[in-house]
Amino acid sequence: MKKQILLSFLAVILGGCSSMNQSLDVYRESQDNNASPKVQVSPIAERLEDVPKLDGKKITIAVYGFQDKTGQRKPVAGVSSLSSAVTQGSEVWVIKGLQDVGGQSWFEVVERVGMDNLIKERQLIRNTREVYEKEKVSGPTPLKPLRFAGLILEGGIVGYDANTAVGGIGARFLGIGAQTEYRVDTVTVVIRMVSVSTGRVMLSIATEKSIASTRSGADIFKFLDLGTKAIESETGYSVNEPVNYAVRAAIECAIIELVYEGEKTGLWKFKQDIDDKKAEVKELSSDRPVLRPEDKIQKLAMQALSGVEMKRTAQDSGQLPIISDGPHGTKTWQPTIEWKWSKDLNTTTDREYQFCDKDERCFKTSTDLYRFESLQAIKKDSLTMSD
Numbered sequence: 257m258k259k260q261i262l263l264s265f266l267a268v269i270l271g272g273c274s275s276m277n278q279s280l281d282v283y284r285e286s287q288d289n290n291a292s293p294k295v296q297v298s299p300i301a302e303r304l305e306d307v308p309k310l311d312g313k314k315i316t317i318a319v320y321g322f323q324d325k326t327g328q329r330k331p332v333a334g335v336s337s338l339s340s341a342v343t344q345g346s347e348v349w350v351i352k353g354l355q356d357v358g359g360q361s362w363f364e365v366v367e368r369v370g371m372d373n374l375i376k377e378r379q380l381i382r383n384t385r386e387v388y389e390k391e392k393v394s395g396p397t398p399l400k401p402l403r404f405a406g407l408i409l410e411g412g413i414v415g416y417d418a419n420t421a422v423g424g425i426g427a428r429f430l431g432i433g434a435q436t437e438y439r440v441d442t443v444t445v446v447i448r449m450v451s452v453s454t455g456r457v458m459l460s461i462a463t464e465k466s467i468a469s470t471r472s473g474a475d476i477f478k479f480l481d482l483g484t485k486a487i488e489s490e491t492g493y494s495v496n497e498p499v500n501y502a503v504r505a506a507i508e509c510a511i512i513e514l515v516y517e518g519e520k521t522g523l524w525k526f527k528q529d530i531d532d533k534k535a536e537v538k539e540l541s542s543d544r545p546v547l548r549p550e551d552k553i554q555k556l557a558m559q560a561l562s563g564v565e566m567k568r569t570a571q572d573s574g575q576l577p578i579i580s581d582g583p584h585g586t587k588t589w590q591p592t593i594e595w596k597w598s599k600d601l602n603t604t605t606d607r608e609y610q611f612c613d614k615d616e617r618c619f620k621t622s623t624d625l626y627r628f629e630s631l632q633a634i635k636k637d638s639l640t641m642s643d
Contacts, residue, residue, distance in 0.1 A: 298352075298353075298356065298504070298508060299501055299504060299505035299508070300505055300508050300509060300512075301356075303508075303509075303512055304353070304356050304357050304358075304508060304511075304512065305356075305358075305359055307357050307358040307359075307362075307512055307515055307516075308358065308526035308527060309358050309359060309361040309362075309526070309527040310358065310361055310362050310524060310525075310526070310527060311524070311525040311526060311527040311528070312524065312525075312527075314361070314362065314363060314364040315362060315363050315364065315406070315407060315524070316363075316364045316366060316403060316404070316405045316406055316407070317354060317363045317364070317365055317366070317405050317406075317407045317408070317409055317449075318365070318366050318368045318405035318407070318408050318409070319347055319350050319351055319354070319365060319368060319369065319408075319409050320368045320369065320371075320408065320410070321347050321369060321412075322346045322347040322349075322350045322411060322412050322413070322447075322507075323346075323412040323413070324340060324342050324343070324344055324346070324412065324413045325412045325413060325414050326341065326342060326413055326414065326415055326416040328340070328341035328342070328416040328418070329341055341416045341418070341499065342413050342416055342443060342499055342503055343499070343500050343503055346412075346413060346503055346504075346507060347369055349503065349504045349507045349508070350409065350411075350447070350507055350511070351365050351369075353504075353507055353508040353511040354409070354511060356508075357508075357511055357512065357515060358515065361527075362515060364403075366402075366403050366404075366405050368405075374402075378399055378402075381399060382396075382399055385397055404452075405452060406451070406452050406453065407449055407450065407451060407452065407458075408449075408450045408452060409447060409448075409449055409450075410447070410448050410449075410450055411445070411446050411447035411448055411510075412445075412446065413443060413444070413445055413503065414444050414445070414446050414462075415442070415443065415444030415464070416441065416442070416443050416444075417441060417442045417443075417444075418441045419439055419440075419441065420440050420441060420442050420466075421438075421439070421440035422437075422438070422439050422440075423437070423438055424436055424437035424438060430478070431476060431477045431478040431479075432475075432476050432478070433474065433475055433476075434472075434473070434474035434475075435472070435473055435474075436470070436471070436472040436473075437470065437471045437472075438468065438469065438470040438471075439468075439469045439470075440466055440467065440468050440469075441466070441467040441469075441499075442464055442465070442466055442467065443464065443465050443467060443499070443502050443503055443506055444462065444463070444464045444506070445462070445463050445464070445465075445503070445506040445507055445510055446460070446461070446462045446463075446510075447460070447461055447507070447510045447511070447514060448460040448461075449514060449518075458518075458521075458523065459514055459517050459518055459521070459523070461510045461513045461514050461517060462510070463506045463507075463509045463510040463513065464506060465502040465503070465505050465506040465509070466502070467497050467499055467502045468497050469494070469495070469496040469497065470494065470495055471492065471493070471494035471495075472492060472493060472494075473490065473491060473492025473493070474490070474491055474492065475488075475489060475490040475491070476488060476489045476490075593619070593624045593627060593628045593631075594619070594620060594624070595609070595617045595618060595619045595624065595628065596609050596617075596618050597616060597617065597618070598612055598616040598617075598618050599616070601618060606618075608620050611624070611625045612625075613625060613628075613629065
């Protein structure tokens, strides 16, 4: 009996130790005095980096604030807490997300959260220059104007729902037991982009992120030797996802969706890489039919003669519009261009035929003369290619 209890005790201890690795790692890092502070990486850094770049100059945008509109307090079992459930300075994550999206190629963020401090500092510089630079010929050095934004990003944390999912499992037999519990909270973020010139809300995006917490443990409580001795042991661990981590992930996800939604609505365009352009040109080229040389000449002939009036004439000396057999059995139109030999001209009725070529063909307009010569040259080239 003692051997079975001892084996059960060891099993609980070993199982608890293996389950506590994740929790103990965090504890050891926090207790290591030699550990230096580290840069906090974005929860979705790869997604931020993978956003296509903007086709054009950076967009100047202002962020005045990103407030906690939930009013929720930190959930503590059996205790009334005065601490807020979410961070009160989430605008820093909005600014950071706008700067990092698409490899820092999208937004130029101007300072508006600390606007009062900025204006005071500029006033201090201006007063100092007026006092100590007043003897300059050109006067005190003027300050550069503040950069204004065409867009404002508004929004906030609008929801924090605690205990959206709660559960667990446990068992106990002869004083030996184990249990696991979990809880899920949800934080909701909404952002909107507003045009400064019109006041119109151009885009609005809502995102949410789950916050998971879990706790596991095992224990032994057993009396031995007819109740004269007792053995008791307990082990356990818990892992809680940081709320700040979830809020930052939700805000950055909303910024990513804002960029993609703006591209869909036509507010901006993505910049195409050189490889993508080459692939697009190759695809378009493969879709086009391959023209034979004689077909290309025929196409050029039709383009050169575009706009020529298709009208019939009874004069034998001119060319009539007919359908002729082209290369490889194709059918082509030959438009009418009226002309007469100079020897056949009547001085009374044919005064309009004033433009003649070297072969003594006379045309009504210089355009007809030019088009006729172009047609003859193209016909000659077509015969040469067919040979």
